[in-house]
Amino acid sequence: MSIIIFLVILVVLVVSHEFGHFIVAKKAGMRVDEFSFGFPPKLFGIKRGETSYNFNLLPLGGYVKIYGENGDPNDLNQENNADIERSFTHKPRYKQALVLIAGIVMNLLVAWVLLSVGLMSGMPSSVSTTPGDVELQNKSIMITGIAKDSPAEKAGLQIGDKIISLETENDSTLLLSSYFTAETVQLFIKEHQNENINISVERDGVKSVVGVIPEKMNDEEVSKVGISMDMIGTLKLPFFKAVWEGLKSTLIMTWGTMLGFYHLISSAIVGKANMSSLTGPVGIVGIVGDAASFGFVYLLSFTALISINLAVINLIPFPALDGGRLLFLLIEKIKGSRIKPEIAGWTNAIGFGLLMILMVIITYHDVIKLVK
Numbered sequence: 001m002s003i004i005i006f007l008v009i010l011v012v013l014v015v016s017h018e019f020g021h022f023i024v025a026k027k028a029g030m031r032v033d034e035f036s037f038g039f040p041p042k043l044f045g046i047k048r049g050e051t052s053y054n055f056n057l058l059p060l061g062g063y064v065k066i067y068g069e070n071g072d073p074n075d076l077n078q079e080n081n082a083d084i085e086r087s088f089t090h091k092p093r094y095k096q097a098l099v100l101i102a103g104i105v106m107n108l109l110v111a112w113v114l115l116s117v118g119l120m121s122g123m124p125s126s127v128s129t130t131p132g133d134v135e136l137q138n139k140s141i142m143i144t145g146i147a148k149d150s151p152a153e154k155a156g157l158q159i160g161d162k163i164i165s166l167e168t169e170n171d172s173t174l175l176l177s178s179y180f181t182a183e184t185v186q187l188f189i190k191e192h193q194n195e196n197i198n199i200s201v202e203r204d205g206v207k208s209v210v211g212v213i214p215e216k217m218n219d220e221e222v223s224k225v226g227i228s229m230d231m232i233g234t235l236k237l238p239f240f241k242a243v244w245e246g247l248k249s250t251l252i253m254t255w256g257t258m259l260g261f262y263h264l265i266s267s268a269i270v271g272k273a274n275m276s277s278l279t280g281p282v283g284i285v286g287i288v289g290d291a292a293s294f295g296f297v298y299l300l301s302f303t304a305l306i307s308i309n310l311a312v313i314n315l316i317p318f319p320a321l322d323g324g325r326l327l328f329l330l331i332e333k334i335k336g337s338r339i340k341p342e343i344a345g346w347t348n349a350i351g352f353g354l355l356m357i358l359m360v361i362i363t364y365h366d367v368i369k370l371v372k
Contacts, residue, residue, distance in 0.1 A: 020106030116246030136233025150226020319351025
């Protein structure tokens with residue numbers, strides 16, 4: 001089921017990205033020869049007008065083929081070519097840039113819509129990040145992080161578990177109340193460092209009790225269970241407020257994603273990047289399954305995050321990506337002439353090959369994580 005959900009998400013995000021290129025190219029008067037999901041070989045397709053719409057075998061992305069975008073001299077140097085004025089390279093550079101940017105903008109718009117719909121439906125939100133004039137519904141303490149090799153991990157606690165109560169062997173109990181916060185839970189654990197603590201949790205509507213004995217980790221003086229928590233509730237907003245908060249969330253998530261990629265690339269340049277921290281299609285399938293198990297709204301939020309990541313990745317000035325082609329346009333603007341089609345073609349081909357190698361490496365790490 002996770003694979004099917006992942007494929008549906010992939011189709012939606014890729015098609016929306018390519019539709020951005022497609023519709024702006026059409027509006028700019030360019031001839032669009034092909035609109036494809038996935039990479040060849042072709043499985044099936046249909047032609048409408050001058051455009052062929054195809055579904056290909058390798059679902060690793062998609063593309064829109066615009067006439068003359070690669071500047072093929074065999075086509076564009078023919079004086080009797082009736083469509084030469086409709087070619088990509090014969091349009092003003094600002095129109096070329098708009099076509100390249102359109103896919104990125106479309107992914108950000110999709111994220112905005114998904115987050116806005118989630119907020120209208122009722123989205124899980126932290127008390128600390130909720131607008132001050134909004135009251136969260138169904139608030140509870142939720143586990144948001146678990147330290148590796150901690151007592152919590154060994155006991156089987158999971159991210160997303162709702163903490164209902166804590167109880168020691170001498171019946172010292174801390175129950176859920178208006179004063180039950182992450183701080184009071186941590187204080188309770190600190191005051192019972194050498195005792196077995198029974199933590200009642202709720203997971204997927206099922207309640208259970210887990211026994212945990214705090215331990216000293218990483219040479220710390222205080223024994224801990226090894227969990228981080230937050231007060232989470234349901235944030236449900238009216239239409240206009242949901243749209244506004246959805247926009248703000250999209251911008252915040254986009255900026256955070258850009259910073260994350262900046263630090264990753266900076267680390268890679270100095271040879272300190274941790275490739276195992278990246279997640280490819282195999283890893284995302286598992287995450288999609290987890291998000292779906294939490295509920296439809298969680299899946300909307302995760303899809304929005306993937307859409308934002310897709311937008312930011314395409315903005316990177318690397319050959320074969322939209323950002324790389326935008327960089328070529330900037331270079332052409334500065335030098336006052338076009339980059340030779342052969343050079344641009346080979347550069348993009350090499351860039352695409354490197355991206356495929358990177359995808360294979362990331363997939364390998366994903367598989368290793370599953371095996372472990």
